[in-house]
Amino acid sequence: METTPRLPDEHLAKAKELAAGQRSGKNCKLCYNRGYQGTDQNNMLVLCPKCVDTDTVGKQWREYVRDTPALTEMYGDYFDEDEEDTEEADES
């Protein structure tokens, strides 16, 4: 049983921004052109699979979590998947 902390709203806004930035630009009835369908029980953004590049947003989101100390503290390596092929290995 893992418990995931609830995402603070201020960071949800950033997630929405990322989603909007990766939309295909097409009219989408699934998400009303927002790029997301809603939020899940942890206040995480549910991306629209139809018009959003979810892979890219996921990657950007993990980078954002990594770069945001408050989130890193909350989620630790929760978002760190084993695809550790980042070009810029900034280990400092």
Ligand SMILES: [Zn+2]
């Ligand atoms: Zn959509």
